[in-house]
Structures are given as C-alpha cells and as structure tokens.
Amino acid sequence: MSRLFPKCTRCNTSHFVTFLKSAHYVCSKCGFHLRLDVSTRIKMLCDKKTFKEIDKDIKSVDVLDFPKYMDRLQKSKKETGINEAVVTGECKIKGFPTTLGIMEPGFIMASMGSVVGEKITRQLEYARENNLPAIIIISSGGARMHEGIFSLMQMAKTSAAVKRLNDKGLPLFTVLADPTTGGVTASYAMLGDVIIAEPDALIGFAGPRVIEQTIGQSLPQGFQRSEFLLEHGMLDMIVSRKQLRATLGTLLSIHSVRPYEGEV
Amino acid sequence: MDKPVKSHASAALDVVKLARHIKRPTTLDYIKYMLTDFLELHGDRRYSDDLAMVGGIGFLEDIPVTVIGHQKGRDVKENVKRNFGMAHPEGYRKALRLMEEAERFGRPVITFVDTPGAYPGLGAEERGQAEAIAFNLYKMSGLKTPIVTVITGEGGSGGALGIAVADRVYMLSNTIYSVISPEGCASILWRDASKSGEAAEALKCTARDLCDFKIIDGIIDEPGDGAHEDHETMAKEIKRTVLCAVRQLIKFPVEALLLKRYEKFRKMGVFTD
Numbered sequence: 001m002s003r004l005f006p007k008c009t010r011c012n013t014s015h016f017v018t019f020l021k022s023a024h025y026v027c028s029k030c031g032f033h034l035r036l037d038v039s040t041r042i043k044m045l046c047d048k049k050t051f052k053e054i055d056k057d058i059k060s061v062d063v064l065d066f067p068k069y070m071d072r073l074q075k076s077k078k079e080t081g082i083n084e085a086v087v088t089g090e091c092k093i094k095g096f097p098t099t100l101g102i103m104e105p106g107f108i109m110a111s112m113g114s115v116v117g118e119k120i121t122r123q124l125e126y127a128r129e130n131n132l133p134a135i136i137i138i139s140s141g142g143a144r145m146h147e148g149i150f151s152l153m154q155m156a157k158t159s160a161a162v163k164r165l166n167d168k169g170l171p172l173f174t175v176l177a178d179p180t181t182g183g184v185t186a187s188y189a190m191l192g193d194v195i196i197a198e199p200d201a202l203i204g205f206a207g208p209r210v211i212e213q214t215i216g217q218s219l220p221q222g223f224q225r226s227e228f229l230l231e232h233g234m235l236d237m238i239v240s241r242k243q244l245r246a247t248l249g250t251l252l253s254i255h256s257v258r259p260y261e262g263e264v
Numbered sequence: 265m266d267k268p269v270k271s272h273a274s275a276a277l278d279v280v281k282l283a284r285h286i287k288r289p290t291t292l293d294y295i296k297y298m299l300t301d302f303l304e305l306h307g308d309r310r311y312s313d314d315l316a317m318v319g320g321i322g323f324l325e326d327i328p329v330t331v332i333g334h335q336k337g338r339d340v341k342e343n344v345k346r347n348f349g350m351a352h353p354e355g356y357r358k359a360l361r362l363m364e365e366a367e368r369f370g371r372p373v374i375t376f377v378d379t380p381g382a383y384p385g386l387g388a389e390e391r392g393q394a395e396a397i398a399f400n401l402y403k404m405s406g407l408k409t410p411i412v413t414v415i416t417g418e419g420g421s422g423g424a425l426g427i428a429v430a431d432r433v434y435m436l437s438n439t440i441y442s443v444i445s446p447e448g449c450a451s452i453l454w455r456d457a458s459k460s461g462e463a464a465e466a467l468k469c470t471a472r473d474l475c476d477f478k479i480i481d482g483i484i485d486e487p488g489d490g491a492h493e494d495h496e497t498m499a500k501e502i503k504r505t506v507l508c509a510v511r512q513l514i515k516f517p518v519e520a521l522l523l524k525r526y527e528k529f530r531k532m533g534v535f536t537d
Contacts, residue, residue: 055537063534064468067453114533121530143421143443145452148467149479152421152443153532156429159398160405160526167406183443185394186382186422191402205394205422206384210448214384224389232390 008032024241033178033198033241035105037080038087041137042102045245051091051100055122059083060115060147069146076107085110085140088123090132094249096256099127101136103184105177109141112184116144117154120188124161127170133255134165134172135248138189142182155187162191171255173248176203176226176235194236194251196244197226203234276464279471280446282438283417287492289499291318291333291376294416297499298506299324299331305365308357311391316347316383317355317427319362321371324507327514330366332359332427333376336417349418350383353396356426360400363407372410372510375427380445382423397426404429405529406522410513412506414484415439415471416491431525432509433479435471436498437486441479442469479532481509 005014008027015028024044025034036044042051062069077083085107091100101123103110110116120136127134143151162172174192176185178201186205189195197203204224212218222228229235239247282288295302295318302322307313319332334351337343351359359375366373382393404411404427413430419441435441444452446460449467453459464470474480484505491498513521 057537059536061534061536064466066466114535118533118535145444145449145467147534148443148469149441149474149477150533152425152441153479153529155398155422155425156401156405156529157532159401160429160529163402163405164526183422186397186426187401188398190392190395190398204389205382205397206389211384211386211389215386219386223386232392234392234395 009034026241032200035139035178037106038082038102038104042087042091044241045093045137045248046091046100047093047095051089053087053089054126055088055119057083058115058118060113062146063114063150064146064148066146066148072108072146080104080106082107084115084119085112086116086119088119090126090130093135093245093252096249096252098133098135098252099123099130101134103137103139105139108144110139110184111141111144112151112154113144113147114150114154117151117157120158121161124158124165124172128165128168131168131170133170133252135175136172136188136192137175137177138180138184139177140180140182140184140189142184152183155183158188159191162188166193169258173251175239175244175248176201178202181205181207190234195234196237196239196247197229197235198244199226199238199240201226203229276470277446277461279438280440280460280464282490282492283440285490285492286338288378288417289491289495290338291331291335291378291416293495294333294376294499294502295320295322295331297496298503299329302331305362306358308354308361310357311354314351314355314358315345316349316351316379317359319359321366324374324503324510327372327507327510328369329372329374329510330362331374331376332362333416334379334427336378347383349379350381351379351423351426352383352385352388353391353393356382356396356400359427360403363404363411367407367409370409372412372514373407374506374510375411375413375430377413377415377419377424377428377441378417379420379423380418381420382426397422400426401429405526408518408522410510410516410521411525412509412513414502414506415441415480416502420445429525429529431513431521431528432481434482434484434505435474435480436484436491436502437471438490439471440464440469441471441474442467
C-alpha cells in the first residue's frame, strides 16, 4: 500500500495521507472507519502529553512451541514497533484522569494471548487500586490460537478483573472498533458499563465464515455490524471517531460524581 | 495389556476421538448415577429452554447440589434435539439462572462440560452469544458458593469456559479442553482440516497436557478403554472426586473462597516481565 496515498480497505478509494489524517482515518467516500494504530489512537483521544504507559515490557513466550509462532511475533513487533497487541496506561481525557488500554490490530490481529490478558488485567487492577475508571479501545480477532489453553484462560482472568473493578464502584467503558470477535467479545468487550461501537464495525462471537459454513447459507446484509448490534440491544451507542473523545469525556464526567454513597 | 507405542500426533488424535465417542456418558447419565432426588429445572426466563444445556437440583450423598452441564445426544435424532451439545445464549443464561438460585441457598454447583463449542449461528449472534458467555465468566468469578467443574468430553473454547470458572476443575483422562477445535486450527494453519492430528498435538489440549500446565486440578481416570465402556464405574469415580472437593470447599468462608478463585485464574498465563 502506498504510504502517501493509502487506500480505503472497504471501497478501495485512494486518499492523500494528510487528508485522511485530518479526517480521523474515516474514508470520505464511503464513511468506513479504517483500522488505527495505537499511537494515532492516543493522539486522537488523550489530552496532550498526558498518556503514561504502564507494563510496557511484558513479552510473549512461545509456551506451546507452536508452529511459526515466534516468526509471527517477531514480524509483528517489527511492523508495529510495540511489544504486544495492547498498550495500556494512564492519561487524561478532557481533564478527567482514567486508565486506557488500546489494542493494536496490526499485531497478529490483536489476538489475546497471555500478555494481552495480563496487561488488560493489570490495567483493571491499576484502575481499582488508584480509584480510576477504565477505558479499553478494542479491535481483536479473538483468542490467540498459538497459545492454546493459556489464551482461553485470559477470558476468565480479564472478566474476573472487570468484576472486581465494578465491585469497587468503578466503571469500565469499552469501545468496539472493526473487528471485535471471538474470545475478546466474549469477555471484557461485552462487559462495559457502557459499550460504544464505531460505525459499521464487525462485532460478533463467531466469525462470519464459520457461521456461513455452519448454517450452509450466506449471511444477510449488515449482519454482525454495529448498527445490527445496536438494533438487537447489544450496544449503548454508535459514535463516530470524530465524536469519540468528546463522548468519552462526557462519560467520565458523569461517572466522576457519586451523589448517593449507598452500598457498593 | 501393553498397547503399541504410537507417535504423539496420533496419540493426541486418539484422545480427541475418545472424547467425542458417541457412546460416552452424558451429563444426564452422570446425574442418574451420582445424585438422588434429582429434579430437572428448565428455562432461562428470558427466551426459551435450551436443550443443549441441562440443569437441576438433587442430593450428592447428604449434600444438596445444583448440577449443570452440556447435553449431547446418543443418536442423530437426539443430537438434533440437543444441537450436538452446542448451546445458544439462552443455554448460558439458563446455567447462570440456576447458579444464582444455588447461590441464594448456599448450595454448591457442579458443572459438566462436553461441547464442541457455543453454537455459531444467526439467532445465537442476534441474541448475544458473546455477551451471554462474558456475563457468565463475570458472574461465576464472584458466585458466593463453591463451584466444581468436570470436563467429561470436549471442552470446546468459550462454550466450555462459559460454565467452567470454578474452584476446582477436573478432566476425565480421555478428554480435551482447547481454545479452538483441532479441525479449526488445522484449517487456519495449513488450510487443511484433515491435518487435525498435527493440530491436536500442536494445541497441547489433552487432560495430561493441561495437568502438566497446572491449568486443571486433576485427572479422573477412565475405566478400560474409555468412559463409554462402563458408565456406572465412570460415574462412581467422578462422584468420589467431586464429593471430596465439595466437602473441602464448603468449609471455606466466602471471602477466602472468592479470593482463592480469583487468584486461581489470575495466575494463568506465561510471559516474561
């Protein structure tokens, strides 16, 4: 792909990179929200120079001695410049302090192995210890096959950590970007106190191809897209990328005050 | 009797085949042999009664328990009715409803896992398969009563874990528990589902592997050449292990029980830091 004229992954239109950047990487022709790397996300969401990364150096191990896994890890590290498929930290959004996790779709499709599970869990524990909310920007193909059962167990680990955060009266907000599927959807993605999706993102448990193979017919138009999920009661709202920072700011603001102490 | 030595790949595939054996005892078989006064309870109170997930209450010796499990069929007709043990969201919601009922009355929960996976279909997606599983993981991590899980056949990914966030997890000796089916893995890795033997080995998903990884608490040996040969003996062995675990767990104060459960899953994962 040309660096100067990247193409929309949906409609194939070429855009001058400067224009695309100023449009938050939303295609001006078809409106598709292109996949974003972590550093662009940070720039778009956080107050200037407030993002402080935590747990940067946790790295994956080829625990099963799985075919070609080390090569894929090395390649992803090189291409993305980060150690794993999620970056976590603390920042401010519209002046409100929060923890923030951002998944990197360029890193083995941001699949969840031990490291992604551990970093998300540590983010949630950090939030709990420091009385901060948690925001996770999600984009993931699901559990990471290459780490077998250890990947599956990250679903239980992260979900339990969300429970402990909530039990202390602290919120999790999840933002589902294209694509959000499999074991990540079936754990922390769907456990947000408020669940936001970017427009037209693929969101589901099973992948569309698996479903087509199972039921032996092609899927209806718009199936498993954000608008479909909103219609079926699975999301709170669809927010365009342009509005995302403002919406998160409002959510943080409303959740920053507890008018009635009650019982947590 | 000495068995011929096999390569590891075919050994893993043999376990997969036994785990899926059509004559293997099902959840309702185990219930029949293990419990007295069993009453099956139905429905998720939201949409329907998922026949791929069964549950109810009864006595395990002198202890009232709630039992929940995937239910496969013994022939094609019954498997169609049971959807081959692949639950829809309502199955997971029914399981959670029964767990919460157990929690209210301080009754231990026993779950039996035997599923190829949660069902991948139109209705399942429309009704929130991912949400149903996620919510079960969330709620089970804090359920204020002991939970014991036995993997009795196929532990298929999120569909298995959705009823397996437990204080003790055991596997029968010829079972698997995996993030993806060997066939699914093979078609992704080599674009060839017939290489499931190699995939089964690569995934390291047999009871022995998971015990070595310390993901599970123990293996329950199957009689003869597999559980399908002698349902009653298998049930007896499971009952002995489960009863022992339940008797231990009901002595824990609830805070300690929940903290230990959190720590059990918290420490799963391998990485460098």
